[in-house]
Amino acid sequence: MQTTVGLYWFTNDLRRLNNSLFDRALNEVDELVAVYCLPHVTEFLAAFSGEHNLGTHRERFIHQSVEDLSESLAALGVELNIAEQGTTETVAEIIEQRGVSHLYVSEVAGFDETVMINAIKQKFPTLEVIQSDNTTLFHLDQLPFPLDELPATFTQFRKQVEPIFEHLYPSQDALYRLGEIATPTGFIGGERAAIQHAAWYFSRPFASSYKETRNHLEGESSSTHFSPWLALGCISPAQIVALLRQYEQRNGANQSTYWIIFELLWREYFYWYGRKHQQRVFYFSGLTPKQASKPFDDEAFQRWVKGETDFAIVNACMNQLKETGFMSNRGRQLVASCLIHELGLDWRRGAAYFETQLIDYDVTSNWGNWQYLAGVGADPNPSRRFNLAKQAELYDPDSSFTRRWQTTAEKQ
Numbered sequence: 588m589q590t591t592v593g594l595y596w597f598t599n600d601l602r603r604l605n606n607s608l609f610d611r612a613l614n615e616v617d618e619l620v621a622v623y624c625l626p627h628v629t630e631f632l633a634a635f636s637g638e639h640n641l642g643t644h645r646e647r648f649i650h651q652s653v654e655d656l657s658e659s660l661a662a663l664g665v666e667l668n669i670a671e672q673g674t675t676e677t678v679a680e681i682i683e684q685r686g687v688s689h690l691y692v693s694e695v696a697g698f699d700e701t702v703m704i705n706a707i708k709q710k711f712p713t714l715e716v717i718q719s720d721n722t723t724l725f726h727l728d729q730l731p732f733p734l735d736e737l738p739a740t741f742t743q744f745r746k747q748v749e750p751i752f753e754h755l756y757p758s759q760d761a762l763y764r765l766g767e768i769a770t771p772t773g774f775i776g777g778e779r780a781a782i783q784h785a786a787w788y789f790s791r792p793f794a795s796s797y798k799e800t801r802n803h804l805e806g807e808s809s810s811t812h813f814s815p816w817l818a819l820g821c822i823s824p825a826q827i828v829a830l831l832r833q834y835e836q837r838n839g840a841n842q843s844t845y846w847i848i849f850e851l852l853w854r855e856y857f858y859w860y861g862r863k864h865q866q867r868v869f870y871f872s873g874l875t876p877k878q879a880s881k882p883f884d885d886e887a888f889q890r891w892v893k894g895e896t897d898f899a900i901v902n903a904c905m906n907q908l909k910e911t912g913f914m915s916n917r918g919r920q921l922v923a924s925c926l927i928h929e930l931g932l933d934w935r936r937g938a939a940y941f942e943t944q945l946i947d948y949d950v951t952s953n954w955g956n957w958q959y960l961a962g963v964g965a966d967p968n969p970s971r972r973f974n975l976a977k978q979a980e981l982y983d984p985d986s987s988f989t990r991r992w993q994t995t996a997e998k999q
């Protein structure tokens with residue numbers, strides 16, 4: 588009998604646990620190999636971000652995640668191949684050289700990734716391609732509407748999916764036994780660190796006051812800090828919900844614990860938004876009628892990137908991003924408002940720069956949020972402008988955040 592060879596193409600699902608597509612691959616074929624294509628700076632990204640390489644923190648986080656995955660796969664006898672240039676060549680080579688008959692790859696929302704997968708399907712018309720929604724809370728067929736009828740606003744989406752969410756993730760769901768709770772080690776990539784961080788977070792009382800603290804500019808207890816691991820799929824949103832349900836059983840549910848789900852639903856909304864709108868996620872005019880894009884003002888853009896604008900709070904956030912690869916949600920809203928409204932720049936320059944730097948970069952959460960703030964995306968509204976002085980008073984009243992992250996010039 589002929590041996591069947593499967594290829595598992597990892598994308599944003601860099602984990603072994605809670606990965607039903609990978610389990611299926613392991614069970615269905617005689618031999619399994621795996622591949623991951625490292626992201627790189629495309630021409631589009633370089634033109635808009637002004638960067639030619641990914642930021643050191645983003646690159647480090649990805650490499651750590653891939654290394655961790657590679658070790659777990661090796662224990663199962665599955666070899667992980669790493670393609671350097673984000674092209675389909677390595678994938679095609681493996682298919683040809685190993686005689687792959689089955690390709691397993693998660694459904695993706697990113698346009699470039701979709702193009703890559705379609706190119707492989709075209710090149711190998713007899714290849715059996717098995718895909719599933721492996722990075723989200725819902726599968727496409729669980730949504731209560733066809734994708735092309737995705738609601739135009741998050742609120743409408745949330746109201747329609749919440750009953751389904753409650754059905755799929757009931758309160759008594761308590762799946763995970765996580766072993767020892769270790770002290771968190773900061774943003775280290777990989778499934779092991781993801782589980783360690785999530786277990787630690789829910790071993791503390793933070794989730795019970797999440798709604799009050801989530802807008803803080805920094806602090807380990809302010810928000811969950813799950814996003815870097817979620818973005819690469821080192822942990823799944825379903826695993827997080829299961830841990831949250833356990834937490835609620837021990838400590839009680841409240842508005843704050845619900846709000847973590849509320850935010851995970853924003854992530855979900857932007858995923859399906861990207862699946863529906865494809866390239867439009869990258870258009871200056873977004874979902875609105877065509878508009879002339881803004882001229883490239885490199886000098887103003889570089890001031891923003893380097894944290895040298897007239898707004899100390901914005902500068903501090905930009906320095907924090909450069910030095911850590913992370914920025915709070917509030918910080919992201921403020922720097923985006925500055926770029927769009929105070930500097931009058933094309934919002935895509937900010938989105939592209941974020942893409943190169945953020946350790947939690949996620950195509951649809953990033954471009955969808957930028958588009959939303961620019962008033963051309965979900966729930967189009969041209970007036971999402973923040974009063975930066977007021978915001979600084981509210982979120983950094985003693986200027987401690989601004990002082991910690993100020994530029995050398997500002998310190999003198």
Ligand SMILES: Cc1cc2nc3c(=O)[nH]c(=O)nc-3n(C[C@H](O)[C@H](O)[C@H](O)COP(=O)(O)OP(=O)(O)OC[C@H]3O[C@@H](n4cnc5c(N)ncnc54)[C@H](O)[C@@H]3O)c2cc1C
Pocket residue numbers: 801810811812813814815817818847850851852853854855857914915916917919920923941945947948949950952953954956957960
């Ligand atoms: C301009 C801009 C760009 C952004 N780019 C990204 C990005 O590239 N990747 C990314 O994961 N998030 C992005 N976000 C959303 C949000 O800022 C981060 O998810 C959040 O700050 C991560 O910190 P946390 O894990 O502590 O979030 P928490 O507040 O603890 O939220 C829990 C989880 O919910 C999800 N979430 C929370 N807020 C949002 C939101 N507004 N949109 C989508 N998902 C959300 C995240 O997965 C997050 O980990 C962006 C927001 C803005 C305003």
